[in-house]
Structure formats: structure tokens, C-alpha cells
Amino acid sequence: MRTLMGAVLTAVIVWFGSVARGEPPGPPRFPALDNKEAWKLLPQEEPPLPAWARTLVSSLPRTTAAMLELDYLHRAKNPLGPVMAGKLRWVAADAISCEYARRTAEADLRRAGLRDEDLKILAAEVRDLPEADRATIVFARKMTRAAYKVTDAEVAELVERFGAEKVVAMVHTLALANFQNRIFLALGVEVEPNGPLSPLELRLDAEKRTKVQAPARPPWEEAIKAEVPAASLTPPDWGERTFADLEKGVEVQKSRKSRIPPPETMGQASKIVWTKVSMGYQPVMTKAWFDCMRTFQEEAKLDPVFDNSLFWVITRNNECFY
Numbered sequence: 001m002r003t004l005m006g007a008v009l010t011a012v013i014v015w016f017g018s019v020a021r022g023e024p025p026g027p028p029r030f031p032a033l034d035n036k037e038a039w040k041l042l043p044q045e046e047p048p049l050p051a052w053a054r055t056l057v058s059s060l061p062r063t064t065a066a067m068l069e070l071d072y073l074h075r076a077k078n079p080l081g082p083v084m085a086g087k088l089r090w091v092a093a094d095a096i097s098c099e100y101a102r103r104t105a106e107a108d109l110r111r112a113g114l115r116d117e118d119l120k121i122l123a124a125e126v127r128d129l130p131e132a133d134r135a136t137i138v139f140a141r142k143m144t145r146a147a148y149k150v151t152d153a154e155v156a157e158l159v160e161r162f163g164a165e166k167v168v169a170m171v172h173t174l175a176l177a178n179f180q181n182r183i184f185l186a187l188g189v190e191v192e193p194n195g196p197l198s199p200l201e202l203r204l205d206a207e208k209r210t211k212v213q214a215p216a217r218p219p220w221e222e223a224i225k226a227e228v229p230a231a232s233l234t235p236p237d238w239g240e241r242t243f244a245d246l247e248k249g250v251e252v253q254k255s256r257k258s259r260i261p262p263p264e265t266m267g268q269a270s271k272i273v274w275t276k277v278s279m280g281y282q283p284v285m286t287k288a289w290f291d292c293m294r295t296f297q298e299e300a301k302l303d304p305v306f307d308n309s310l311f312w313v314i315t316r317n318n319e320c321f322y
Helices: 004-020 035-040 051-056 061-076 082-095 099-111 116-122 131-149 152-162 164-187 206-211 243-255 273-281 283-300 304-317
Strands: none
Touching (some): 035 051, 051 061, 051 164, 061 082, 061 206, 082 099, 082 116, 082 164, 099 116, 099 164, 131 152, 131 164, 152 164, 164 273, 164 283, 273 283
16 A cells, blocks of 8 residues: 555554444554654653554654544543543443543543442443533534434534533544544554553754655555455445435535534634635644644645545545535
8 A cells, every 4th residue: 555544544444344343443553663663753752652653653754643632632632521521431442442432531530539339320321321511411422423323403402501612622632533543543543551651742852853755655556556355244225325426415505504503703814614714713623633634635646536535435425514
């Protein structure tokens, strides 16, 4: 594959098949650098790095740095606070059986003061959940397993209870949690020997960081010739919808009323509605996310057709109109 991320995305597809068959997770799938070698690509002192960062850094050093910064923001500086953010991350990890992320969230919640009995509540049936947690935990589970089934009424209840700012922060927290969980599962990483590790606050040398280079990528023509194990999945039947159906669906979406009221400071920086809403309510979380994605695009140099094809497959598989 052209990059490790390309292999990761392929592994994700294979992983979904193994989960459906109930197979136990295997050993780590990719080599990880030791801590000292990993830090050579992240100019800084050498605190312990999480397993996923040591796995990705050799292929995507600048992206790994951005992901570590985003991880720290969501775990240590989350506007929801450590308890609500930790619960959302735990539920997202539990919903798709990501042990690495689940144990990391548990460790963060324990540092925030939760006890064993508090953690057991998170896995309870809906009817047994405390009222204070019920709406957020149900929302987190549904957003993870089938986000397209979240209703306008459910979001309206959350906005009424918590306000638009917190609901947007919930969406960002769950979006990153599910993004990370699928990377962790695809990489097959295991909890560190002395882990789970605390969130890592990076203070990287900005000038040196720009000079760190990813390894040379093989020509795309060679990459697409690589043999990839066939996933034992039944291909979905996506041929039923015509182009006219798609156009009609787009018009329906355009006419929908936004679930989150547009912020007064939305501005005109982007024509994309979700970007405006995110920047208006949670600018720090939104900027950190875009910094990470932009760094990956610059560093990975994925073939545009391959990149957009993957984007289409993922959004179609998740019934995401976007």
C-alpha cells in the first residue's frame, strides 16, 4: 500500500468481517518503534508514547504529532469536563469492542474520581441508567453503532438539557472517539505495559517539526499492484438507488431544518454548514480537528481517486447523506 494509513483502511474493512464472525482479536498487525526511536521523529523530550503513536510515527510523523495534540485536547481540555467526555469515549469504545480505548477511558475516569461501581453503570441497560446519564449514553451508543438513526427529537432533547455548545462538543468528542477506535482496532495495538497512559501534552519545536519528513512513498502505479488479502465480506447491494434518487435525497437534505441553531458568530469563513456550526460553538475543537486532517493530507499524499473512493465507501456504508 502507498502508506501505512492505506493499509490501516484496508485492515478496517477486514476487521469488520472478523467482528461479524465473532473472532477474537489477534496480535498487533504492524511493527512499532521503541520509545527512543519514535521520539527521534518527534523532536522533544522522551515521555512514554502510546502504542498507536509509536506504530504510526515512522510512516506519518507530523500527522502523529497532530493526532497526539488532538488526543490531549479531547482528554485533558475537553469543554465537557473529564467525566462526561470520559463516559462518552468509554461508551463509544465499548459499543464496538475496542479494548484499548475502553481501558484508556476507564483510566481517565478513575483519575477524575470515578469508582468501579460508577464504571459498571455505563454498561447497564437503558432502563437501568441514572436519569442524568441516560440521554448522553444512549446518544453515544447510537452515534457509534448507527448514527443515521439519531432523530431530530433526540438532539432537541439534548440541546434543551445541555445547550448547543455542549451538544456540539459531544458530537466532536464522539467523532474523534470513533475515528480513533477504528484506527486502534485496525492497527491491533495493545495497552502499554505501564498503561493506560495519561494524556500527553506535547511541546514540540515548531521549526523542527516542519522539517520532519515522512518516508518516500512508492509510485502509485506500483502500490495498486500490491496483493491485498481479500476480505470475507458479502458486498453490499448499492445498485438499487438511481442517480435521480440521489438528487432527490440531496434536495430533501437541503430543505431540512438544522438540529443545532446557527450560532450568532457563525461568520462566512466556510460555505459548509457543519463547519460553520462547529466553528461557531467549538472553535478550538474544530481547529484542532482540521489541523490534524490537513497535516495528514499533506503528508500522506494519497491518490485523489483512491482517497475519494474510500470516503464514498465509508459514508455510504454508514448511511451518511454527506
